[in-house]
Structure formats: C-alpha cells, structure tokens
Amino acid sequence: MERELEAIGQQLPALPAVPVGDQGGTGGFAILPLQERPAKEGGIAVEVRLPEAGMVDLVALVPSRRYGVGGLEAQFGMPDEFTVELLDKDGKVIARIADERALWADPVRAGHPFVYPVSPPVEAAALRVSAGRLRLDSDVSESFVYAWAEAFVFAGERNLARGATVTSSGGQAPSAPWLWSNAFLVDGQTPLGLPEVPAGEHRNVGWISEGRAKATDSVWLEVDLGEERSFDTVRLFPAKRPTSDLPSGFGFPRRFSISVPDAAGNKGEETAVEMGNPGHSPIDVPLGPRRGRKVRIDVAELWKVFKDYPAFFALSEIEVLEGEEMRNAGAVVRSPDGMGNVIGSGLQYWNAASLSDGFGPDGKLVSRREWLMQLDQRLKLEQRRHALEQEAAAIVDRWRRTGLWAFALLGGAGALVLIALPIRYRMREKRELARVRERIAGDLHDEVGSNLGSIQMFADLAESHAGPSKELKRIQRIAAETVSAVRDIVWLLRPQGDHRIGTAEHLRETGSIMLEALDWEFHANEAAWQTELSDEANRHLFLYYREALHNVLRHSGAARVEIRADEEAGKFRLVITDDGSGIPPEKMERPSTLRALRQRVEALGAEFKVDSGPEKGTCLELAIPLDRKRTKK
Template sequence: MHSHTVYSRLLLAGCKYTIFAAFWLHISAGAEHLEQIIAANYLDTYQQNERRLEAISKQLENLPIPNLREPTGTGGFLSDNKEHADDEVVITFNWDQAHRIDATALFPLRLFMDEVYDENLYWPKLITIETNVDGSTTTLAQLDGAQARLRQSLPELVTFSPTKTDNLTIRCTGLQQHPNRDWHAAGFAEIFIFSEHHNLAPIAKLQTNGSRDGKYVLSSKFLTDNQTPLGLPQQAIEDKKKLNYFRQVTENKALNETPLTLTLHYLEPIAIDALRIDPVNHFYYGQGFPVRFTIELLDETGNILLPHNQYRRIALRNPALNPFIANFDETKASSIRITILETQQGVTPRAPTIELSEITALHRGLPLIPAKKIDLLWRNEIQTYTRGVKSRDITLRRMATLNNGETENGRIISQREWTEGLHQQQQLMEEQLMLRSAQTAILTAIRRGILMGSIGLVVIILATAISLIVRSRIKARQHVLHLRAQIASDLHDDVGSNLGTIILQTERLQDLIHTQHEQDRLKKILRLTKESVLGLQEVLQTTSPEIGHHKSLATHLQELTELMLGQTPYTIDIDPIVNDALTDNLTRGRFMLFYKEAVHNAKKHAQCKHVDISIKKDTRALILCIGDDGVGIDAKALSKASTLRTLKKRAEWLSGTLTIDSAKGKGTRLTLELPLNTLRRRSA
C-alpha cells in the first residue's frame, strides 16, 4: 500500500471521530448545560447577573403580590372615539380646598372580552401631569415614550415635588388605536392621587372631555372608586392559617325587616376620614358582601355625626376582590355603625350569608388601631366581642377578625405603600427580564463559540490532512520523477551508447561486404537502428527532456520521415511553428505516435509511389496532412469502425478531429486538426 493512501485513511478516520466527538459534546452531552457551566465559572458578567437575579427574586418575595389572573373590580375609564392618535384626552380633578399632593398612580386598563383582549390596551404614549396655581400652569411630571416592556397591569407611580393645589390635570396624547378598528382612545383602570398616604382622588370632582360612559362597564366615575384590577391593597403573610373571616348566615337576601348591625367601639374618640370593608374570596369573589347598607359615625352617646347613605336604596356594584372604601370629612368619632340591608346572593342556591374579611378605620390613608369592642345586633339579639376576652363561641371568635388589621389574605397596608410596592415590582420584573435576555445572549454567544470552535477544529484537521496527503503525493511524484530521470539517464548512457556502436559497426561492415544481398540486409539493420535511436530520443524528450541532446520537433520529424519512407519518394513541408505549438511532452509524444502510425500505413499498406506531408497552422488549429497515391480504401471498408482504429483512437486522445478522404484506387488523405486553445491550455 502506498504511503499517501495510508495517510489519507488515517487522517479521514481522525476527522470523522473528531467531528463526532465535537457534536457529541455540543449536543448529546447537553450544550445548554455546558454553556451554563462555562459562563458560571469563567465569565464575571454572567456571574454578576446571576447574583443580581437572585437578589431580585428575594426582593420580589417581600413585595405585595397582586392578582394577575382575571381582572377584579370595575372596568375603569375609556375615552370616547378619537379620529387621530394626536388628539388629546383630558382628565381633571378639582377639590373644594387646596391639598398638598406629591404623587399619582395610573393603573392600566385590563380588558378581557370578546371584542378586546389585552391587559394594557389604550395606554397613552405621552402623559402630562399638570396643575394650575394662581392662574399659572405648572407641569408636575411627564411620561414620554412607549409603554414599558413589562407591565402586567402594574401601575405607573409618578412622584413629584409636594405642591399645594386644588386641581390636577392629566393630558394624554399619542393615543393607541383599537386592534381592529379605525379609532383611537385613552383609558385607565384607576387613578390614585396621593397626599403622603392619603388618596385624594375619590373626594375630588372629576371632569373629562369625553368618556365612554355606560359601555363595556367603562365610565369616568370608575376612575376613583378604589376598584383597581389587581385586588386588595395588602401585604401577604406566610402563615395564612392564622387569618380568618367573619360569616353570618341569614334567612333571606333582603334584610329590610331585620337588618344586621355591626358596631365598632373605640377606647377613645379617633380622627377618621375613611372606612375600608374587605370582602371574602373563599368561595366566590364578592360572595356575601353587602350591596345595600349604611355607614354612620357616632359620638360617645351614640348620636350620628356623619352618615353614608349612598347605598341605602341603590345596590353597590359587585366589588369582586376589591375593598369598599367610604370617604368622610375628617371627623372625631367614638363608634362606627354598619347597617346591612341586603347581601349578594351566592353562586349556589342556599341561604344568603354575610361574609366579611376586615373592617378598618382609616385616617389619611393609614389604618387606625383596632376597635376595643364589636357588637353584632340581629333579631334583637346582641353578641359582643371585647379585645382580650377569650370566648369559645365561634361567631364571637370570627367577629374578632373583623378589626384585627389582617384580611383573609394578608396585612392591611395603605394604598400608597401598596402602589409603591407594585411599582417597584414592575421595575424589578423589567430588570429581571433584561438580565435574563442578557444571560440568554451570553449563552448564545458561548454556544456559537463552541460550534465555531468545533467547526474550526474540524477545518484545521481537514487542512492538515489535505496538506499531508498533498505533501505525500508530491513526495511520491518526486520519487517517480527521480526514477524516471534515472531510467532515462541509463537509457541514454547505456542503450543510446550501444545503438550508436551498432550503427558504427554496421557502417564498417558495409565497407567490408560487397555482396548485394548482404548489403541490403545491412541497410535494413542500419535503418532499424537509426529508427530506434530516433525513438529513444523521442522517449527521452517526452519523459526527461533534460537528458540528452534536445532536438526540434520539425527536425526530428524530417529525420524520422526519411528513415521510415526510405526509397519512397515524398515531399514534406513543416511549419517551424510546430515547435512552439507542441511544447507539452505528453501531447508531443501522442502526436509522434500518431505521425509514425500514419507514415507507416502509407509506406506498408498504401503501395504508393509518392507521399505528401505538410504541417501548417491557421487561426484556430494546427493541421497535419498526410496523403498518398496508393490503392486507397473503398467506401464500405471506410465506414467500418475497425478501419484505421489506432489512428482514430490516437486522434481522440489528442482531442483532435481526424478526417479520412479515400476511395478505391485513388489513394488516401488523412487530415488531423488540433485546436490551438486546447494545445495552449495543455502547455500552460
């Protein structure tokens, strides 16, 4: 087996197993796992991002957890149709007296319906918050640009320098278009306006320049009803088993004849401006929540200081998971009385119940201390719960949960604290999203590097293999050329010398022998020997032109013709250009063999009296013509493939065109045309 063949097989086998190993490492062993190992151990940026992602996860655990499933509360506000995105939607809040405001929170719409299905639909691209103080308009804040990458109905909290004013205006431009209709609008689910922890929006007079009131449960009045789409403003706690709720079974849905009364008594008069009532979501959102009721603030003697009779005759809209907040002018009260006239019917046909999670007195947005005593009056029966007194009665124990500062799901916190937590959650989640995208990009780059490295390794191995194979073949060719040169040298020195000696001895014998018969035999020997010398010279010229005496092709052909034709008359016309046209050794050798065969046929088989030979060149080909006046070839024999088969084959090897013109008794003319462009390409 040749050495280069061994190299080829070994290197190709090496390439195959290298490729297999690279892709096995990249795919079979788990490229993602490998990428993470590389990134986690060797890339500082990846390690820093991972530490930050871990810190964000811990921070998110301590923030309020909003309800991100189905929307809760009322629908919110949506402006009427606007023709263009540049049209303006204006929302104005006015108060009877000036307040010091320092922040506002905007909750995105969260619509889930057949026509529109989107969490953040109609969020304006440009929101300007301004106020008018002493006739001068001041811009408090401006939100510019597209909506956040990640919102999930979380609010946008906008803080600004505390400003004392009795009005606030929100201007919206860059309105979003309806997903499949040609109109634009702006909308919010809820708007909070903060004075520290106090939400002033519900006590303001609201005006807009166009609202879709009464359509798709969207109305301007829902902007300040505390019914956000995210549920309860509270902070979840770990052990929810400690949390309970109040439940009272009633006989019928309407309680007009025998209303149920809950009275919260405080140790001393408290300053109060709002009362928060939280629903229960144990069975169904809002189930058992009062829909017709009154709230009264009482003094020490039980007289009514301020009543809240808004829902005495008109039923409250289902609050779902949201608390109901009743707002009052700031008042000092000793007791709070809630009279329940009607409750929401449950989803199953059973006796209506009153289910409440918490009742909390508020002052400027902050929860007050729990009540000292709670009375429940129904059917002239009073049940009392006093703080610090343990009772085995289940109703009394459940009454204790009505005012302990903890709802069914968590600890009561202010709307400001809750909104700040949600806003921080939105910012952390957006940072988390960007960091994860960066981590993915790093892993993708490593994956690409592994793949490119594998490909590069394979390319290097293949290049090395090809280089070794080429070098092996070059070495083998050099060895062959060396052997050829050595053989040619031996032929020139040994066989050429012997043939020269034979020619000299034959010529001397011709001088010594005078018999005609012997003279003819010596002439044949001399002619064959000279032909052998010319053949040897041609072999040396073809295989190793550097060995021996270089002779032009034209001269060589003339000498060869003279020897081969002998006494047969001939004419020969060779254009010297043949020396430049046939410089390729292989082509020259094949041309010489064709020439010898053609001249030999004319001498031996044609029985001719004259041979005419010419080699000319025109613009496109080198043309060899050999004609004789011999017996010729009949048409039938000329049509056979076996006629002059050797000449036809040699013409094919030369990429030439052979034309045979002959007829019985009219001689034969062979014409070989060799295209010059083929000869140049072979010589190059």
C-alpha cells in the same frame, strides 16, 4: 449576573403582585377616538380637577383591564405613549412629570401601575394625562380606545383625587355606562385587588354573617374601640369570595348606615350608603370629625346574588381612621350573629377577630400609597430580571457563534465549549419551567380547595333545610365545573401525558358542557378520534371552538347543533351546524363579523368556509392541513 438574578429572586416573594383573576368593581374611564393619534398635542386627554389644590408628591395611574373570549387584556386602552402634567387652578401646566414612549414593546409591565414620585412636591389643582398612539378597540373595529382604571394624586398618604371632577376630550364614551364612566376614574376602585403585602401564613380570612332568606333581613356589627377616640372615616374591605363561581366583593352590602352610639346606646347621626358591588377594592365612608367609643354598621339590604342563594354580610377588615391612622387595631367586634370560627377554604377561618387584625385574606393590609410603591418596586425588579436574562441569552448566543470558530480551529476543545454552554442554559430553563409548573399546581390546589370548602357551606345549608333542596344540586354543579376546569387546564398544560384524551374526545366533552341546554350531536370518523394536533394548534383550535359555540348560544337562537370532526383528504375537518336565525348578508360583509374566528383560522393556516343566511341557520367549516398534526400511537 447570576448573583444579581438570585438576589432579585429573593426579594420578589416579599412584594405584592398584580393579580390575574377578575377583581370586580368598576371599569374606570374610557373614550373611543376615531383616530390613532391626536391631531394636536393634548387632543386626546383626560383631566382630573381636584376638589382642592394640594402639595402633590406622588401620582399613580392604574391601567384598565378587560376579560374577553381571548382572555385577559391587562392593559386595555393603554396608549403606546402618553404624557402626565400637573396644572394650576387656571389650567396652566406647572410640571410635566412623565413622558412615556414605546410602552407596548415592554413584555414585563402587564398591568402594573405607573407610579411617579414628584420631588420636590408641587402645589397643583389638576392632573392631565394626554394620549399619543392608540390601539383599535377589538370589539369596535372602527374606533380606537383610550382608557384608565384609576388615577391617584397623593399629598402624603391622602389621595387628593378621590371624588374629583373628571373631563375628557377627543372621543365618545363607550355604550356601557355601568362599567365605564369619568367618575369611575376617581372612585377608589381598581382591578388590582386589596392593598395587601405578603406577611407569612395567616389563617383568618374575614367575618361572615349567618345566611338570611331575604336581602332585607337586618344584620349589624359594632366595633368597640375600648375608649373614646376621635376619627373621621370608616374603611371597609370586602371579603374574598369563598368559591370561584361567586363574584368578587362577595357579601358586601348594597345599603347600610354607619353611626356612633353614645354611652346610652343611642345611635345619633347616621351616614347612609347605597352602592353597587365594589369587587375587591376597599371602600371609604367619610363621617366628618367624630368622637366616640363605638362604631356601628347597620345593613338595610344584604348581598344576594341568586334567587335561591342565601343573603350574607361579609367583610375582610374594618378600619376606623383618623386621617390614615388606624384607631381600632385589635378592637372587639360584636354582632347578634355567630361570631365564632367558621371554616373556610384552604384551612382559613371566618371569625370576628379578623375584622380588626390588620390583615386581609392574603396578606398584611397597607396604605394605598405604600402598596402602589411596592408594586412599582416589583415591576422594576422584574424588568431588571428580564434585562439580565436577555443579556445572558445574548452572551450565550455570542458564545455559540464563537464556539463555531473555536471548533474549526481547536477541534474537540471547541466542540466541548459549544456543547457545555447550551446545556447549562437549557438546564436553567428547565428549572424555571419546573418552578412555573409548581406555581400552576398551587393554583389548581387553591381552586379545588376553594370549591371543596364551599361544599361544606352548602351541605350545612341543605341539612338545615331538612329534605330535598336546591343547594345539593348546586353543590353537584360546582363540583362538576371544578373537575371540568381542572381537566381543561391539565389537558392543555400536559399534552404529552400518558393519560390524556384525544383532541376529538376533548371537543366532544367541551360541547357536552357548553351545549347542555340544547339538542346537540357530535360525530367523528375513526381517523379523527386518533388525530392529535400540535400544542400550539390545539390552543388555537379550542379558542376557535369555544368562540364558535359561544356565538351559537348568544346570537343564533338555535335549538339544535350538530358537530362533526373528520380526517380525510390530508386534512382535519371540523364542521359546526346550527338551525338558528343565521347571519344577514349585510352583516357578513362587515370586516368585524366573525373576526375572532378568522384570526384563529389564520393562526392555524387552515381553510374556513361560512354558509349562512336568514332563517337557514349557519354552517362553519374548518379544515386544518395534516402537516400541522400528529397521530396518536
């Protein structure tokens, strides 16, 4: 068993992983049914009608994800059970390729795509995915939710589902058409990032233009294939954001055109594209059959996220394709902008060679099909590892019970067995914990490295402007936010550290950051400054605290906020008072009002009072029993 676990541990680093961070792009398809289960089979379903029938040999479904106050929902809207069927042109089922059950009980899947090989291949004209049991939408308590981020239907390397017609039944669309749409199920954008696989150290991160004052300032790139070649598609890979405060899809143009210049340099027919930010998903631009030596990209409107932030054009890779065959590997890329090395975060470089080297910012680029299959391989290995670890834990548990009998019969010998096995198990758990902390430390390093890399970029901009500039203030804000983010993570991860601040002090510092724009005060008695909660209680308290302050900022319209923390009468009390618009009585009667706060209160085993009304502001009072806390020595 240990040998198999070791073999799995050696295979996993060579496989791609599902990212945790927000990768941007569209959300996908979603509907809000009114019942937990369909009244009849297929009553809650989504159907993908392919542009043309084909020999289907692989189907993949990517779960949707959503980021809320509670953190990442990696499988938002994924049913506990569903079926996947291939249909003919008349809508008749010709093959059922999946019948999933009890998915919510799987502790390992966590956003991994569902990948289904179809062998032998089946000629199909449509795909239907029918839901069984659904979860309530945490934002809309009276509705359930059924959602998917992306559907792939492959015939070899070709995705037949791209641009298909999508219809749904059994529910209404959510009120966020910019994020959820039937068409987004087949737009090629996923929350899983670029199709990269680990391939050792790679220094080139992509190419970035010089900064422009206006989004409408022109920028162009030209890829020289070296000789005349045939191709039909250009695939653009967005750049990795250089700082954590920028959105995914950094530098991807809003409007651009692609042309194939002739020998005299005339552009000829242009293919124009206008689109929103694709996040970290590659974008295919079909050109139809073309032949030429050069491919030119002219940008009509650059990416510009803030008014006082420069406009940029940035990409990670450009692929000129015939089918799925790359025709520009190692090709020369030219632009009137500086094409030399620009130092990015983490000792990586922005340069023109990055655009045709076959690598993304974090690994070797592969086809979507290969990438999805490797993600599925990783899932199977992780599921096997989890099963082995559970089996090992069961064996240890059985040995513990046997050891009790052996102790009664054999005395000291039985005691030795009883002690030795748990110690060995605990040592292994400690080693695993050390590896987890090492990975977290690496993430902290990358975050700090990213923002330090951004300091150079903003400093250069400030220097070129000569004199006081808003860029320097932005540098200071990014640095402050980075220090704050690192402090929060370390504070929660290492609650027993010798140099950590207390719970009340951390509440005060968090309030100073979130309520900076308001008139606010924080008070605490001497006992509260010395109060320290358990690790689990601290986590729930800060989720409650951040949610309460977010509510003040988003909904109350308050100008002043007072926060008080006291330890008295055997309880740790936290009172948050604002002078905002208050909560109407009819809204207070709804079960969904303050639901997130009540969930944290229940987890803390605390008392919770709300005093609110129109034009009188709101007062939230939380009282945590002292049997859940410790006091700092």
